[in-house]
Amino acid sequence: MSAGANLGTTIRFRPLNVGRYFLWGSFALVLAVLPLFFSAGFAITMMSQMGIFIIAALAYNMLLGETGLLSFGHAVYTGLGSYFAIHALNWIAAGTLPLPVALVPLVGGLFGLLFGLLFGYIITKKAGTTFAMITLGIGEMVFAASLMFPSFFGGEGGISANRVVGKPFLGITYGPAIQVYYLIALWTFVAMIAMFALTRTPLGRVANAVRDNPERAEFIGYNTHIVRFLMFALSGFFAGIAGGLSAINFEIVSAESVGAQRSGGMLLAAYIGGVGVFFGPVIGAIIFTFFLVAMSNMTKAWLLYLGLFFMAIVMFAPGGIASVILMNLRVWKAGFMNRLWKPYAALASAGVIALGGFVAIVEMTYKLSDSGGGGAFSVFGIPIDLAKPLSWIVAGLVLAVGGFLYRRAWVAMKREWDDIQSILAERAT
Amino acid sequence: MTAAPGAAASIELRGVYKSFGKTQIIRGVNLAIAKGERHAIIGPNGAGKSTLFNLISGRFPVSSGNVLLNGADITGLKPYQINRRGLSRSFQITNIFHRLSVFENLRCSVLWSLGYKYSFWKALNGLADANERAAEVMEGIGLSRRRDTLAGLLSYAEQRALEIGITIAGGAEVILLDEPTAGMNRSETAHAVELIKKVTAGKTLVMVEHDMGVVFGLADRISVLVYGEVIATDAPAAIRSNAAVQEAYLGTTANNH
Ligand SMILES: Nc1ncnc2c1ncn2[C@@H]1O[C@H](COP(=O)(O)OP(=O)(O)O)[C@@H](O)[C@H]1O
Numbered sequence: 001m002s003a004g005a006n007l008g009t010t011i012r013f014r015p016l017n018v019g020r021y022f023l024w025g026s027f028a029l030v031l032a033v034l035p036l037f038f039s040a041g042f043a044i045t046m047m048s049q050m051g052i053f054i055i056a057a058l059a060y061n062m063l064l065g066e067t068g069l070l071s072f073g074h075a076v077y078t079g080l081g082s083y084f085a086i087h088a089l090n091w092i093a094a095g096t097l098p099l100p101v102a103l104v105p106l107v108g109g110l111f112g113l114l115f116g117l118l119f120g121y122i123i124t125k126k127a128g129t130t131f132a133m134i135t136l137g138i139g140e141m142v143f144a145a146s147l148m149f150p151s152f153f154g155g156e157g158g159i160s161a162n163r164v165v166g167k168p169f170l171g172i173t174y175g176p177a178i179q180v181y182y183l184i185a186l187w188t189f190v191a192m193i194a195m196f197a198l199t200r201t202p203l204g205r206v207a208n209a210v211r212d213n214p215e216r217a218e219f220i221g222y223n224t225h226i227v228r229f230l231m232f233a234l235s236g237f238f239a240g241i242a243g244g245l246s247a248i249n250f251e252i253v254s255a256e257s258v259g260a261q262r263s264g265g266m267l268l269a270a271y272i273g274g275v276g277v278f279f280g281p282v283i284g285a286i287i288f289t290f291f292l293v294a295m296s297n298m299t300k301a302w303l304l305y306l307g308l309f310f311m312a313i314v315m316f317a318p319g320g321i322a323s324v325i326l327m328n329l330r331v332w333k334a335g336f337m338n339r340l341w342k343p344y345a346a347l348a349s350a351g352v353i354a355l356g357g358f359v360a361i362v363e364m365t366y367k368l369s370d371s372g373g374g375g376a377f378s379v380f381g382i383p384i385d386l387a388k389p390l391s392w393i394v395a396g397l398v399l400a401v402g403g404f405l406y407r408r409a410w411v412a413m414k415r416e417w418d419d420i421q422s423i424l425a426e427r428a429t
Numbered sequence: 430m431t432a433a434p435g436a437a438a439s440i441e442l443r444g445v446y447k448s449f450g451k452t453q454i455i456r457g458v459n460l461a462i463a464k465g466e467r468h469a470i471i472g473p474n475g476a477g478k479s480t481l482f483n484l485i486s487g488r489f490p491v492s493s494g495n496v497l498l499n500g501a502d503i504t505g506l507k508p509y510q511i512n513r514r515g516l517s518r519s520f521q522i523t524n525i526f527h528r529l530s531v532f533e534n535l536r537c538s539v540l541w542s543l544g545y546k547y548s549f550w551k552a553l554n555g556l557a558d559a560n561e562r563a564a565e566v567m568e569g570i571g572l573s574r575r576r577d578t579l580a581g582l583l584s585y586a587e588q589r590a591l592e593i594g595i596t597i598a599g600g601a602e603v604i605l606l607d608e609p610t611a612g613m614n615r616s617e618t619a620h621a622v623e624l625i626k627k628v629t630a631g632k633t634l635v636m637v638e639h640d641m642g643v644v645f646g647l648a649d650r651i652s653v654l655v656y657g658e659v660i661a662t663d664a665p666a667a668i669r670s671n672a673a674v675q676e677a678y679l680g681t682t683a684n685n686h
C-alpha cells in the first residue's frame with residue numbers, strides 16, 4: 001500500500017482525539033466555574049448575554065465564514081425566535097403550553113428554522129451582493145411588520161413575560177439570575193458543539209467549497225442553491241435558540257430585536273473575532289458584549305471606541321483576533337516567540353500611552369458638550385479642568401508622544417515578524 | 430473506432446449552435462463519441478473548443494441543437510445534473526477550491542457520487558469510502574505529500590494536477606479535459622500525460638489539447654474545430670494527411686515544431 005493511501009487511513013483509525021476532548025472539557029469547566037470568580041450581579045448578567053451572543057455570532061458565521069454569505073439581516077431569525085419564545089413563556093404561564101422553561105429556547109430555534117426555510121429559499125437563490133441586499137430588505141420588512149402587528153409584536157413597548165412559570169424542576173425556578181446563567185451556559189455549550197460538528201459533515205465541508213468557488217461546486221454534483229439554503233436554514237435554527245435564550249434572560253422582546261442594529265452587531269462580532277476560524281466569533285461575541293454592556297456603562301463614547309476598534313481590526317488584522325492568535329501560536333510552536341516578547345512589550349506600552357491620550361481627548365470632548373463648556377472631572381484619579389488649555393495640551397502631547405512611540409515600535413515589531421514569517425515559509429516548502 | 434451499431438454514443442452533439450449576442454461561436458456541430466473512446470479536439474485559438482465543452486457540461490445553454498449523454502438528452506440541464514449523470518470536466522483556467530486543503534478538495538469531489546449529498550448528520554472523518562477514495566486520487570495525482578496544503582498555495586503544475594484530480598475523483602465515466610497541459614514545460618507535460626492515461630483508463634475521454642505530441646500519442650480519434658465548425662473527425666494518421674486540416678490549422682503548427 002502506498003504512502004498516500006496510508007495517510008488517508010491513519011486519519012480513519014486515529015484513536016479518540018484527546019486534544020479536542022480536552023479543549024471542550026476545559027471550556028465546559030470554564031463555563032461552570034466562571035460565576036464563582038465573577039459573582040457580582042452585573043457580571044452574571046453580562047456573562048449571560050455573552051453566552052447568548054456567542055450562539056448568535058457562531059450562527060451568523062455559518063453564513064459569513066463557512067458559506068461566504070454576507071447577511072445584513074440575521075437579527076430576523078434571532079428576533080423572531082425571541083418573539084415566539086416570549087409568547088411560549090406566556091402560554092406556559094396560561095397553562096396552554098406544557099413545556100419546561102429550559103426547553104423554551106428550542107421554541108425559538110424551531111421558529112428561527114421555520115423562517116430560515118421560508119425566507120431562505122428565496123434569499124439563497126443568489127449569492128454575493130444580491131444576497132446581501134435581499135437580507136437587508138427582508139430585515140427592514142420584518143422590522144416594519146413588527147410595528148404594524150401590535151397584537152403579536154406588542155408595538156413600541158414589545159411583549160413581556162415572566163420566566164418563573166410552570167413547575168420548578170429540582171427546585172430550579174429560573175428566578176435568580178445565576179440559574180438563568182447556567183441555563184444559558186448549557187445551551188451555549190450544546191449549540192457550540194452542534195455547530196462545530198456541523199463543520200465536519202458533508203454539508204459543512206461542501207458549504208466551504210461553495211464559499212470558495214460556487215461554480216466548480218456545481219461541476220462536482222452540488223446544487224449551490226440547496227447548499228446555501230440548508231446552511232441558511234440551519235443558521236436560522238441556532239440564531240433562534242439565541243433569541244429564545246434572550247427572551248428568557250430579559251423577559252421582554254421589542255422591535256429592536258429584529259432590527260438592523262442587532263444584525264450589524266452580529267456582523268461586527270463575527271468579524272472582530274475572525275470569520276475564518278470556528279472559535280473566532282466566540283471571541284468577537286465576548287468583546288462585543290463587553291463593549292455593549294460594560295463599556296456603555298462607563299462612557300458615552302463606547303460606540304465610537306467600538307467603531308474604531310472594528311476599523312483597526314479590519315485594517316491591521318483582517319483575519320480577526322482568532323487569526324492573530326493562531327499566527328502567534330505558530331510562531332510560538334516554531335520557537336521564535338523569544339524574538340517577539342520585547343517588540344510586543346514596547347508596542348503594548350506605547351499603545352497604552354497613545355490610547356490614554358486619545359481617550360482623554362475623547363472623554364474631555366464629550367464632557368465639554370455635556371456641560372456646555374468648562375467644568376472639571378477626573379480620569380483615573382487625575383483631576384482635569386476643561387477650561388484650562390493646559391489640560392488639552394497635555395492630553396494632546398501624550399497622544400502625540402504615544403503615537404510616535406507606537407509607530408516606531410510597530411515598525412520594529414513588523415521587521416521581526418516578517419523575518420520570522422519568511423523563515424517559517426521557507427521551512428514549509 | 431466508431432460506436433457499434435445500436436449502442437448509444439457516450440456523447441453526441443446534434444446540430445449544436447451557440448451565439449453570444451450576435452456573434453455565432455459554434456456553428457452547427459455534429460459529433461458522436463463512442464464509449465471508451467479517447468477523443469481530442471484541436472483547433473486554433475478562439476475556434477470555440479472551450480465553448481463546446483461549456484455547452485456539453487451545461488455551463489452555458491445551447492442556442493439550438495441537442496446534447497446527448499449515453500443516448501439521453503441532457504440539453505438544458507444544469508451542470509450538477511449533468512455531473513450526476515456521469516460527466517465530469519476540467520477547466521482551461523484552473524478552477525479549484527483555493528481555501529481548502531488538497532485532501533478536502535478531493536474529498537468534496539467524491540461526496541456526491543458516494544451518495545452523501547447534503548448530509549449534515551454524518552461525520553466526514555467517519556466516511557471510510559470517501560476518505561479512501563480521496564486518498565487514492567491524491568496518490569494518483571502525486572499530491573499525497575501536499576495533503577494539508579491549501580490548494581491556493583500550490584505551484585501551478587500542482588494546481589493543474591489537482592484540477593484533474595477534482596474532475597476524476599467522482600468516478601465519472603465521461604471525462605472532459607480542457608487543455609490539461611497548458612502552461613507546462615516538457616517534463617511536466619510528459620508527467621501529466623502519464624497521469625491522464627492512468628486516471629482515465631477505461632473511461633470516455635474528450636480532451637482539448639494544443640500539444641500535437643500529446644494529441645497524437647493519446648487520441649483514438651481527433652476532431653478539428655475551426656470557426657465553430659468541425660471540419661474533420663478521423664484517426665490521427667488520417668488527420669495528419671488531411672489537406673483541409675493542413676491548410677486550416679496543422680500546417681502552421683507543424684512548422685512551428
Ligand atoms: N461567455 C462568453 N461571452 C462572449 N463571448 C465568448 C464567451 N465565451 C467565449 N466567447 C468567445 O467565443 C470564442 C471562442 O472562445 P473559446 O471557446 O474559449 O475558444 P477556444 O477554447 O477554442 O480557444 C472567442 O471569440 C471568445 O471570445
Ligand SMILES: [Mg+2]
Pocket residue numbers: 478479480521
Ligand atoms: Mg479554450
